[in-house]
Amino acid sequence: MSDLHSDISHDQHAVRRQKLAELRAAGFDPFRANVTPTHFSADAKALYVEGQDYAQVVTVAGRLVTFRVQGGSSFVKIQDQQGPIQLYFRRDVLGEERYGVFKKSLDLGDIIGVTGALFKTKTGEITVRVDAFTLVCKALRPLPEKFHGLSDPEIIYRQRYLDVIMNAESRARLMTRSRIVSHIRRFLEAQSFIEVETPVLEATAGGAAARPFKTHHNALNADFVLRIATELRLKRMLVGGFDRVFEIGRIFRNEGVSRRHNPEFTMLEVYQAYSDYRGMMTLIRDMLTTLVRDVIKPADGSLKIMHAASGQEIDFGGEWREVKYKDLIREATGDADWFARSKADKIAKAEAMGLSINPAWEEFEITNEIFSKQIEPTLIQPTFVTHLPKELCPLAKITADDPTTIDVFELTIGGMEVAPAYSEQNDPDVQRQMFEAQAGEEKQNIDHDFLLALEHGMPPAGGMGVGIDRLCILLTGAESIRDVILFPQLRPGA
């Protein structure tokens, strides 16, 4: 290795390959080795009894993330899914030969298994004194730098495995997402909801207004689209007598990518027969307060979480305001007769409020621009915005005392729409008329097979959608949807 022409000491990849070759030449191949851990790191540490050093023997395994060699003894740390645990290697315990293998053949990033007894160091860290170790995977590439971690966003997203090895906050945030989804499943199952799976490949993209991805099935020689919602399939199950159903499913929308949008995202949709939008209020409030209580667990025992974007605390334990969409518009415009104004007056007023209005928009779209730009971002505390204009969604029941609105709410938290819910339209004739009356960007494709299902009879029901990614942004304090999705969509790399 000291020959000038073959010096590879500057090339970490080559050095590691050489170490692997030397191990194999000595009769040991790490890629044919394995280990049977008895505990994960945190569970192992929990076994330690104060004052009883070397009483408990464990086998743990993980990736080498710190390496501190000091002559005849060394401290290293490995990391598994529960986090790091410190190991103590000693020449006088392992013997000259094995200690030499430890020092010469192992690198940061390697995966090892060790067996040894728990003790507490003089600085108070519970540590495994290693009696035996096995290299079970040689990392041929070096880890990013230990102190600054990994900060290049492109590597963080494209090589997420490096991010979650190096950045504890990323690891914690993405694990929280798993716990959130798990909590939602258990919460709904405890209330007799049935989880179902419906097709991703659809003949018609229904249930929402969005551009779909298109694909083709060769054997059927038919074009398909990827679903943009699960709503119409789940309602068919209500027709079929599955009275409480939900799906946590991937949705695909062929639209822009931004801090708030990924082309594929996860949506919970839940439908409950013999309920309505008011029943959904109770359901979502219980779901979110238990989520904060059991998963996020605010340190002070409250149900408050910090909302970085607004600098405010969001209190899930406070009163959840309920307010009609029209009242919010009247309040924001300062015009009690807003909905009676002409389109020209609406445009003038909206532009005076600093909005840029497309003259081709329908009147409800002008009004909704005010809602999404001027009102929604200010709704930080949990707020049920109710009774939206009927043009915004064709799938809900018309309000009994106001034929221009529908029996729905949009739950808004932290300035973001988190969960829309409806009293679901189950009159097949009204449903058909509402589909046909759709206009502007809200226009949905008509799914005739769905209308056929409605004619067979769907029980009255409440339904709700929850954007899981946005909920995770809110609850984990993430800045971007990319930070709560393991592998966010990027342009294919070079």
Place this chain on the structure above:
RNA sequence: GGGUCGAUAGCUCAAUGGUAGAGCAGCGUCCUUUUAAGUCGUUGGUUCUGGGUUCGAAUCCCAGUCGACCCA
């Protein structure tokens, strides 16, 4: 789609038209309770790609690739 910013050693970053550097990692020493361990020495560059300007380009100009942010 438009605008702004960015890409330099494995990673995190310097170098403001004049010899491309540092810390960590790596390699070679010393070190048996460390916590970004310490210590002495040391290797390592297609400065994103392709053109152009210039005596001379990481640096200036043009085009492209990828990313971030803002806007639509």
